[in-house]
Amino acid sequence: MKLSSKYKYLFEEALEKCSLRPTKQREHIFSLILQKKDHPTADEIFKRSRASMPSISLATVYNCLESLVESGLIRQVNFERESTRYCPNLKPHAHFLCKKSGEVYDIELSKPLLDQITNALPSEFIAEHIEINFNGLKN
Amino acid sequence: MKLSSKYKYLFEEALEKCSLRPTKQREHIFSLILQKKDHPTADEIFKRSRASMPSISLATVYNCLESLVESGLIRQVNFERESTRYCPNLKPHAHFLCKKSGEVYDIELSKPLLDQITNALPSEFIAEHIEINFNGLKN
DNA sequence: GTTTTATTTAGAATTATTCTAAATACGCTT
DNA sequence: AAGCGTATTTAGAATAATTCTAAATAAAAC
CATH class of the missing domain: 3.30.1490 (Dna Ligase; domain 1)
Known part of the structure; x- marks a missing residue:
């Protein structure tokens, strides 16, 4: 799973600003979230990501999501106490x-x-x- | 902890409508929430309720809160994935x-x-x- | 290229909440 | 008021989502 050059730039810039490194795992997860614009949970993202990156761990998925949120590339959505979902739509x-x-x-x-x-x-x-x-x- | 007659009536009516019984524990918890209008979590309510009802259990606190929410006497408030808080303000x-x-x-x-x-x-x-x-x- | 620092990983730990099954209390009928 | 059916309470176990830990690996800086 790779980012188009447009998003690749966005991705690197955004992480850079927070002194975070643009790792394979972060890119992979970001591209998965961009691709299918539903609102997946960490566990759903974990399952999807294993298809093309079988060695990734659930802890990494949580870590990457946290970094992506921190750098403003995605946002979290919470309904009551359900699992946190993630959303790539940055418009309010x-x-x-x-x-x-x-x-x-x-x-x-x-x-x-x-x-x-x-x-x-x-x-x-x-x-x-x-x-x-x-x-x-x-x- | 006892309800004033005004709230007692409200309490009994509301539970009645949902075929729930007005038990001591439910009344106790409702009155605690009315009394101090902060937005306590189940655990905070548990701690407060033990002061005047030492035998109450945490499971009962959760059960009572669920009944009170169901009958519309209180509402839940969730911030991100923090513990659920409870609120007696029924106005939108x-x-x-x-x-x-x-x-x-x-x-x-x-x-x-x-x-x-x-x-x-x-x-x-x-x-x-x-x-x-x-x-x-x-x- | 080597060193420094951040990240990934697997599994254990934590936290809030729900479930389970036995004991108790409520409220209705007589 | 006694008995009966059902709802509720209780303690503790179980669950689910997430975070923590510490060792292994990868990225960046020198």
């Missing part, structure tokens, strides 16, 4: 979990709406991160 | 976790803003629940 957006299928969908949010939500905070609160999660049913 | 609101103090604050959201957020969903999504969590710093 919300998530929707369908109770029936278990699938997660990205929900775009307009900039003005996001600003309004942030403005709902009294001034003594400085938000670093907002997470907006829906759940319900999707047709 | 968001939560803010201060990274520094670890404290959780309720953030009121106006009805029109909430409606706008729900309307951000394309029509094929039917939301049952929305969770909005901020984190950052509070002065």
Whole structure:
């Protein structure tokens, strides 16, 4: 599993900024997440990654995901206390979990709406991160 | 730990509707959560509840919390994969976790803003629940 | 090329939560 | 109020996701 040159550059830059090394494993996992844009858990990524990199370990998958999140290449998504899922969509957006299928969908949010939500905070609160999660049913 | 008559009635009604029994343990835990309106975890509630009910077990605390959530008397709050916290504020609101103090604050959201957020969903999504969590710093 | 430092790896450890099965309590009927 | 069926409590074991540990390997700096 290899990154296209466009993403390869992004990948190396982003890791560089955090003084992290662009290893084979990190690249492999990043490319897997980019490829199939569902919202896989660490364990799903582990299973997928073994297909083309049989020697990878689960601990490495966790480590790599942590590095990718830290460098801002992917983000985490949590629903209640389910396993953490990972998402390569970096535009601000919300998530929707369908109770029936278990699938997660990205929900775009307009900039003005996001600003309004942030403005709902009294001034003594400085938000670093907002997470907006829906759940319900999707047709 | 006893409930005031106002809450006692609410408590009994709510459990009744779900065919759950108003036991001493459930009442005790509900009153603890009402009393100190921070956002305690199951373990914190367990510790507090032992002060006045030393025989209670952790499993019971989990069971009671589940019943209280099911009957709509309290709600759960999850930040990333931290322990689930519990909240007696039933008005729709968001939560803010201060990274520094670890404290959780309720953030009121106006009805029109909430409606706008729900309307951000394309029509094929039917939301049952929305969770909005901020984190950052509070002065 | 050698050294330094970061990363990977397998397996053990941890943490929050759920499960299990026996004991107890609740609430309904008589 | 006694008895009965069912729900709840309890302690401890089990589970699941994740993190930790320490040795082996790989990347970067010199």
